[in-house]
Amino acid sequence: MAGIGGNNIGNGIVDRRRRLVATLMIQRPGITRRQLHEVIAKQMVNPVTETPYSLATIQNDCAALKQRWRDEAFQDTAILVGMEWSKLDEAEKTAWQINDLTKRITMILKISERRAKLKGYDAPTKIAPTDPTGTKEYGMTDDERIARIAEIIDRARTRGDTESAVS
Secondary structure: OOOHHHOOHHHHHHHHHHHHHHHHHHHOOOOOHHHHHHHHHHHOOOOOOOOOOOHHHHHHHHHHHHHHHHHHHHHHHHHHHHHHHHHHHHHHHHHHOOOOHHHHHHHHHHHHHHHHHHHOOOOOOOOOOEOOOOOOEOOOOHHHHHHHHHHHHHHHHHHHHHHHHHO
């Protein structure tokens, strides 16, 4: 694949610049694009123009790196899911060999549940936030909310009555 100027030299330069961008992004979480641009401007220049790379170039590098990282993460996840699916296939083959009907059905159901979780077929589990002890729900209960709303309405009515009396 040809790089800048129709040769592979440009690809090497882009790769080197992106390695530097990636290194900075990893070593300095939260670094802004402008800060990246400033650091890179001190370390390397565009060999064609002999000037620092533009902010837009650095932003494009960041976008390309993030996309590559997302793609790699997706591929890694797909591989892991495939490996897990193969293990479930083997477990299911073993389950069908179990003579005890109850144990066979139990194992096959567990395998089916695992497959459903792996593929995301089940609805998400709702988790109610609680205090650190796990006994008291954060926020107000429905009764506390109703009481608070009634209190606010009463105060608003009282204000309305006071305003009417003054007028």
